[in-house]
Amino acid sequence: MDNKPHVQIHAASSLQANGLNKCANCFNLLEYLRYGVLYCTPKINDKIDTHDFLIAYANHTFSKLTGIEALNSASLKKISNRFSMGENSLLSLASKVMHTKEPITQECQDERGTQWFSINLSHIELYDEPALVIAIEDISNRKQAELDLQRMNQDFITVLESTSDFIYIKDKESRIRYCSQTLAEITGHQSWRDMVGKHDNEIFPLETAQVYIQEEVPIFRDGVAVLNKVNPYFRADGSVGWVSTNKWPMFAEDGKTVTGIFGISRDISESKAREDELRTMATTDFLTGLASRRDYIDDLNRQIARIQRSPQALCSLLLIDLDLFKRVNDIYGHAVGDHMLQHISRLMRNDLRRVDSIGRIGGEEFSILMPDTDIQAAKTFAERLRKKIEITPLLDGERSIPITISIGITQIHVEDSSAESVFERADVALYRAKNSGRNRVELG
Numbered sequence: 001m002d003n004k005p006h007v008q009i010h011a012a013s014s015l016q017a018n019g020l021n022k023c024a025n026c027f028n029l030l031e032y033l034r035y036g037v038l039y040c041t042p043k044i045n046d047k048i049d050t051h052d053f054l055i056a057y058a059n060h061t062f063s064k065l066t067g068i069e070a071l072n073s074a075s076l077k078k079i080s081n082r083f084s085m086g087e088n089s090l091l092s093l094a095s096k097v098m099h100t101k102e103p104i105t106q107e108c109q110d111e112r113g114t115q116w117f118s119i120n121l122s123h124i125e126l127y128d129e130p131a132l133v134i135a136i137e138d139i140s141n142r143k144q145a146e147l148d149l150q151r152m153n154q155d156f157i158t159v160l161e162s163t164s165d166f167i168y169i170k171d172k173e174s175r176i177r178y179c180s181q182t183l184a185e186i187t188g189h190q191s192w193r194d195m196v197g198k199h200d201n202e203i204f205p206l207e208t209a210q211v212y213i214q215e216e217v218p219i220f221r222d223g224v225a226v227l228n229k230v231n232p233y234f235r236a237d238g239s240v241g242w243v244s245t246n247k248w249p250m251f252a253e254d255g256k257t258v259t260g261i262f263g264i265s266r267d268i269s270e271s272k273a274r275e276d277e278l279r280t281m282a283t284t285d286f287l288t289g290l291a292s293r294r295d296y297i298d299d300l301n302r303q304i305a306r307i308q309r310s311p312q313a314l315c316s317l318l319l320i321d322l323d324l325f326k327r328v329n330d331i332y333g334h335a336v337g338d339h340m341l342q343h344i345s346r347l348m349r350n351d352l353r354r355v356d357s358i359g360r361i362g363g364e365e366f367s368i369l370m371p372d373t374d375i376q377a378a379k380t381f382a383e384r385l386r387k388k389i390e391i392t393p394l395l396d397g398e399r400s401i402p403i404t405i406s407i408g409i410t411q412i413h414v415e416d417s418s419a420e421s422v423f424e425r426a427d428v429a430l431y432r433a434k435n436s437g438r439n440r441v442e443l444g
């Protein structure tokens with residue numbers, strides 16, 4: 001140790017001085033300790049309940065750690081306020097130890113709050129004289145690490161309590177160790193702390209829990225992440241939401257053993273609902289609920305492909321146009337015109353088989369696909385539909401508004417390579433029906 005001072009021992013009594021001097025070599029050893037050591041004796045020889053102590057010996061490390069110099073023969077009271085101990089003081093602890101003869105260990109800071117110490121006070125009897133040994137250790141680094149950890153933990157809890165995502169850490173039995181407040185609330189718990197130790201089986205309906213548990217099998221078995229899984233979940237109120245989930249394995253220090261799972265599930269209920277809505281809008285006509293033109297043409301193309309594969313297969317197509325529909329709009333207004341389109345759609349849809357499909361392919365133009373139906377059978381169906389519409393007017397309050405339809409029919413041929421050629425033939429037939437006075441069925 002550098003600049004090690006010569007050991008000097010100041011004894012409270014001659015008897016003690018004798019003993020201590022005999023121990024001088026032992027005290028020399030203490031100079032090499034990484035602990036600071038004070039050896040104190042009660043200031044008044046025979047009174048243990050004295051309020052002060054004489055520092056008989058301080059090792060070099062004590063001065064080095066605390067920055068307090070000239071300790072030998074100083075009083076403990078004098079240096080007591082150099083340690084910040086909350087309710088206690090070094091002096092009060094010293095008195096307590098002398099009373100109880102029980103050692104005390106306490107953590108404290110220096111007066112400026114820049115250093116942390118662990119201080120141990122022990123009562124000893126040396127040559128029948130009571131004495132106090134104070135050992136001090138600089139624990140600033142450990143304390144800083146502890147405080148950092150505490151702060152990190154607090155930050156982590158703040159994240160858990162404020163994030164809108166469902167965040168969770170599970171142990172190797174898939175039990176919750178931490179989770180976000182949102183996950184607690186959505187599953188009917190007051191605090192995320194109520195979730196700690198729970199298994200998915202205890203949180204979610206069994207079926208949902210099984211999905212989540214299965215998902216975690218490869219994570220535990222192979223240490224791989226599971227990413228972008230879209231799953232439904234059940235809220236405490238019974239409603240269904242959707243989450244997109246990422247789960248990662250957490251490893252032990254060996255970097256191999258999976259000790260748990262870290263997961264983030266994001267609620268995508270709103271975006272999923274919007275996506276579903278857009279998909280429906282793209283495939284469904286908003287006014288009538290029938291297939292949109294695009295979706296209907298997809299069906300038609302499938303039928304064309306089927307017939308190309310099996311030329312003996314049949315499929316007929318009806319092109320249907322409302323007669324003089326402009327007049328309905330002009331006389332009754334556009335809203336009634338809309339009701340008429342809905343009315344006709346309902347009448348047509350009610351007459352279809354499961355295998356048939358129907359689409360609104362223009363403003364007041366519809367088309368029906370009839371698989372496994374030749375053109376004559378399609379004509380019979382079309383005539384029946386035409387008559388039904390003729391005799392079923394739209395009822396609008398007191399008013400009864402009649403309408404008729406014209407229909408052009410064609411059968412899909414093996415030579416048809418696209419929807420256009422099929423529509424063209426049906427259109428020619430429809431044109432003929434219109435030109436022949438409307439409310440007619442024509443074949444093309």
Ligand SMILES: Nc1nc2c(ncn2[C@@H]2O[C@H](COP(=O)(O)OP(=O)(O)OP(=O)(O)O)[C@@H](O)[C@H]2O)c(=O)[nH]1
Binds near residue numbers: 326335338
């Ligand atoms: N109310 C309403 N009318 C529509 C809609 N789409 C198209 N129409 C109307 O449908 C009418 C079609 O008129 P036209 O093409 O002249 O045919 P039409 O009056 O039915 O006569 P023909 O087809 O020759 O029998 C137009 O007045 C369009 O405004 C719609 O979504 N709602």
